[in-house]
Amino acid sequence: MKVFWDPVQLSHAPQFFLQRGVVKRNFEVPERAEALLEASRQMGLEIVAPPRADRGALLEVHPAAYLDFLRDAPAVWAAMPDAGPELVPNVHPSPEMLANGARPSATVIGQVGWFTADTACPITAQTWPSAEAAAFGAVAAAGEVALGRHAYALGRPPGHHAYAARAGGHCYLNNAAIAAERLRGLGASRVGIIDIDSHHGNGTQSIFWDRDDVVFVSVHGDPNGYYPWYVGHAGERGGAAGLGANLNLPLPRGTTDELWLNAIAAGVRKLRARGCEAVVVSLGFDASVDEPLSFLSVSAEGFALAGEAIGELHLPCALVQEGGYNVSAIGGLLKRFMEGLVG
Numbered sequence: 049m050k051v052f053w054d055p056v057q058l059s060h061a062p063q064f065f066l067q068r069g070v071v072k073r074n075f076e077v078p079e080r081a082e083a084l085l086e087a088s089r090q091m092g093l094e095i096v097a098p099p100r101a102d103r104g105a106l107l108e109v110h111p112a113a114y115l116d117f118l119r120d121a122p123a124v125w126a127a128m129p130d131a132g133p134e135l136v137p138n139v140h141p142s143p144e145m146l147a148n149g150a151r152p153s154a155t156v157i158g159q160v161g162w163f164t165a166d167t168a169c170p171i172t173a174q175t176w177p178s179a180e181a182a183a184f185g186a187v188a189a190a191g192e193v194a195l196g197r198h199a200y201a202l203g204r205p206p207g208h209h210a211y212a213a214r215a216g217g218h219c220y221l222n223n224a225a226i227a228a229e230r231l232r233g234l235g236a237s238r239v240g241i242i243d244i245d246s247h248h249g250n251g252t253q254s255i256f257w258d259r260d261d262v263v264f265v266s267v268h269g270d271p272n273g274y275y276p277w278y279v280g281h282a283g284e285r286g287g288a289a290g291l292g293a294n295l296n297l298p299l300p301r302g303t304t305d306e307l308w309l310n311a312i313a314a315g316v317r318k319l320r321a322r323g324c325e326a327v328v329v330s331l332g333f334d335a336s337v338d339e340p341l342s343f344l345s346v347s348a349e350g351f352a353l354a355g356e357a358i359g360e361l362h363l364p365c366a367l368v369q370e371g372g373y374n375v376s377a378i379g380g381l382l383k384r385f386m387e388g389l390v391g
């Protein structure tokens with residue numbers, strides 16, 4: 049199996065994180081990728097730098113104005129007097145403003161709030177090259193899947209909280225969505241995305257909300273008590289054109305292997321019943337019992353069984369890395385998942 053990874057992805061090192069009113073160091077650290085890379089080496093996987101994809105691959109998911117913002121805004125920000133080292137929003141357009149015709153601002157402070165959903169996605173000049181390389185990895189993994197082979201895009205920064213035109217929750221470009229779109233472009237008539245990160249894949253849900261050709265399943269902690277707080281409920285089944293192609297399986301705090309694996313099995317049945325021809329796995333490890341902000345309590349064996357359950361689809365999978373913040377645990381969890389997937 050190929051692992052797509054570009055060392056430039058280590059350069060993105062966000063600092064700001066706001067938790068319960070306290071500013072802390074961001075959990076999405078470069079060491080996460082180093083741990084996953086080391087585990088990939090130990091498994092003897094072939095680690096390759098993804099080639100640059102055409103801009104069109106990103107434009108399938110994200111509008112040009114948002115891509116340009118991620119690339120160009122850090123320099124504009126840095127030129128402001130008294131600017132901090134990272135772009136962090138202090139205002140967002142409220143639903144009332146949007147209902148009254150709110151528009152993007154001409155100034156960078158307004159743009160940061162417009163193009164982000166929360167404060168958990170600080171942006172620097174290193175963010176764009178890292179996010180772009182992670183997205184290229186997803187495109188390359190989709191190419192492997194189209195040839196009938198599993199592939200692993202070691203995505204960092206992760207992607208599943210990114211909307212079409214909004215960063216959020218450590219995510220900037222939605223790598224899983226980009227992989228799914230590429231698979232559609234390469235001929236898969238229907239693509240399934242199964243998201244087993246402990247947080248709801250709100251960005252991915254939104255991107256495919258009105259689509260029937262991309263089926264989205266998310267297994268995650270109940271948003272009534274966990275990020276992203278407002279969506280991820282079982283009743284969200286897709287918009288008119290995609291009704292029934294979105295399946296949320298929220299789980300209560302403290303859920304252990306059995307219920308988590310039952311939900312994954314239900315997701316696998318959904319992808320099979322819908323006739324998906326290729327699979328994207330939003331592979332987060334933060335459902336682990338060893339996670340620092342643990343909500344779910346899944347064991348290492350649980351991750352092996354999750355891999356096995358997804359492997360029983362007998363479809364090639366693009367594994368796209370999402371969360372998982374216990375640097376000393378995630379390499380082992382990747383190994384266990386891979387063992388389960390490939391037997």
Ligand SMILES: [Zn+2]
Pocket residue numbers: 245246247332334370371372
């Ligand atoms: Zn997560």
